[in-house]
Amino acid sequence: MQKILIVYYSQSGQLEEIVAQFAAGLENTTVVIEKIKIEPIEPYHFPWTSERFFAAMPHSVLGIPTTLKAIKPAHSQYDLVVLGYQPWYLSPSIPTTSILMNDNLKKIIANTPVVTLIGARNMWINGQETVKKLLSQSQARLVGNIVLIDRHNNYASAISILQWMLSGKKERYKGIFPLPGISEKDICSAKTFGKIVAQHLETGTWENLQQQLVTSGAVEVNSTLMFVEQRAGKLFYLWAKLIETKTDKTMWLKIFKYYLIVALFIIAPVVLLLYRIFLKPFTHKSILRKKKYYLGLT
Ligand SMILES: Cc1cc2nc3c(=O)[nH]c(=O)nc-3n(C[C@H](O)[C@H](O)[C@H](O)COP(=O)(O)O)c2cc1C
Numbered sequence: 001m002q003k004i005l006i007v008y009y010s011q012s013g014q015l016e017e018i019v020a021q022f023a024a025g026l027e028n029t030t031v032v033i034e035k036i037k038i039e040p041i042e043p044y045h046f047p048w049t050s051e052r053f054f055a056a057m058p059h060s061v062l063g064i065p066t067t068l069k070a071i072k073p074a075h076s077q078y079d080l081v082v083l084g085y086q087p088w089y090l091s092p093s094i095p096t097t098s099i100l101m102n103d104n105l106k107k108i109i110a111n112t113p114v115v116t117l118i119g120a121r122n123m124w125i126n127g128q129e130t131v132k133k134l135l136s137q138s139q140a141r142l143v144g145n146i147v148l149i150d151r152h153n154n155y156a157s158a159i160s161i162l163q164w165m166l167s168g169k170k171e172r173y174k175g176i177f178p179l180p181g182i183s184e185k186d187i188c189s190a191k192t193f194g195k196i197v198a199q200h201l202e203t204g205t206w207e208n209l210q211q212q213l214v215t216s217g218a219v220e221v222n223s224t225l226m227f228v229e230q231r232a233g234k235l236f237y238l239w240a241k242l243i244e245t246k247t248d249k250t251m252w253l254k255i256f257k258y259y260l261i262v263a264l265f266i267i268a269p270v271v272l273l274l275y276r277i278f279l280k281p282f283t284h285k286s287i288l289r290k291k292k293y294y295l296g297l298t
Contacts, residue, residue, distance in 0.1 A: 002031045002201060003075055007105065008117070009038040009095040011046040012170070014181050015119040018148055018190045019084045022117055025194020031201070035077075038095045039069040047168030054253045054260075060088040063128035063130065065098035073108060080201055081109050081140070084117040087127035089240075090233045092134075100134040109140035113206050117190070117195055118147040119182055121161050122154060122225055125294045126233040132297070142297045143206035146193045147219040148186050152178040154225065158264055193218045208239030214295050221291045227275055228268060235263075 006023060010016040016037070025031050044056065060068070085096035092100070099105055114135055118124050124147055135142050150157045156178055163173040164180035172179050196216060200209045213219060240260070243252045280287070 002079040003077075004031055004033045004073075004080045004082065004201070005073060005108065006033060006035045006084060007038060007071070007099060008035070008082075009086070009093060010075075010084070010100070010119075011044060012164070012168075012198075014023060014187075015084050015086055015117075017187050018117060018119045018182070019082075021188055022082070022084075022146070022194040022197075023189035025191040025196075026198045026201070028198060031198070034074055036071050038071075038072060038099045040095050040098070041067045041069055041126070044094070046165075048165050050166060050257070051250070051253070053162075054257045055249070056094065057089045057236070057253070057256065058089045058240040058243045058249075059094050060097075061236045062244065063091065064094070065101050066094050066096065068098050068102060071099075071102065071104055073104070076108065078112060080109060080197070080222050081112055081114045082117055083115050083131070083198075085115060085127075085131070086125050087120050089236055090123055090126040090229055091236075092120065092127045092131050096131070097134070100131065100138070106138040109135065109138050111139055111140065113143040114140045115144040115146065115209075116142065117193075118145070120147065121157055122149045122151075122222070123229045123232075125221065125226060125229055128294075138292070141206070143200075144197060144209045144213055145219055145297060146190070146213060147192065148182045150181055151183065151186070154228075155265065186189040186252075189217075194214065203216040210295075210297050219295055221294045223280070223287050223291060224272060224275075226287075226290060226294065231271075232263070255277070 004026060006019055008015055008019050025035060067076065086093050088094065116128065116131060128145060132142060146262055150161065160173050160177040160180040164170050170180055193213060197209065200206055239256050243249055243256065246252045
């Protein structure tokens with residue numbers, strides 16, 4: 001019997017649903033699947049208050065872990081470990097960073113194939129770069145990355161997801177915004193990706209798994225979002241560093257909140273227009289190179 005460990009965090013249950021679909025694709029008579037849900041000792045309550053939502057930014061971005069309840073895996077070694085996670089502020093969520101720094105998990109993932117399974121709004125590439133680093137520090141072998149996103153317009157989904165996070169209600173805000181989160185159809189597609197991973201687990205050949213996942217649409221890179229995320233990631237880092245030095249964090253987090261609104265809805269559209277006219281047409285090769293890199297695992 002082959003053993004699979006799925007470690008994941010989820011607040012609203014969205015990632016939990018993705019994990020359930022993915023696990024259904026993996027299931028067959030020759031595998032045993034064990035699931036562990038990451039639980040911070042001080043939980044991040046859902047729904048969020050606005051204050052708590054923005055207060056999570058500095059530690060998410062700076063990779064400062066929180067204390068987790070002890071995990072008790074049934075075995076010390078697995079044939080495959082699946083890490084289900086979500087980005088917070090273009091970084092791995094704090095519970096995800098924390099589990100990747102957990103000594104028990106670090107021992108388990110050393111020299112073990114790992115598949116990352118992401119459930120995001122639409123900006124995950126920076127977070128995955130951090131996860132890649134943390135996995136490699138533990139000598140884990142990243143063999144596949146699956147990313148499910150909210151496919152609605154970037155501005156509309158920013159509002160609808162924030163509304164969902166702050167109200168706990170997964171509904172069409174004011175009847176005009178799209179339904180927040182990853183579509184049911186896309187969540188169900190995780191089962192197909194689970195089946196692809198199962199085939200590779202059976203043969204023990206991981207080399208071309210990511211290529212097959214990419215061909216099957218398990219992960220896509222949007223060049224405009226990639227452009228935004230790369231720049232925003234650097235700015236978030238500067239904000240996080242600045243806020244961490246302040247004694248009155250509440251005031252600075254409020255300033256960050258207004259900065260974010262202005263940056264997202266006023267600055268970004270102008271910058272993107274200029275990017276599309278003056279930069280994008282002349283940087284095709286570099287865009288393709290970067291896309292290929294983010295679709296890959298190294
Ligand atoms: C504090 C916070 C920050 C988030 N930041 C991002 C982000 O930078 N990029 C992104 O694509 N999604 C972001 N999201 C959405 C999450 O990645 C995720 O899709 C959502 O929280 C649902 O996941 P759940 O299963 O934990 O409920 C954020 C959510 C929260 C709560």
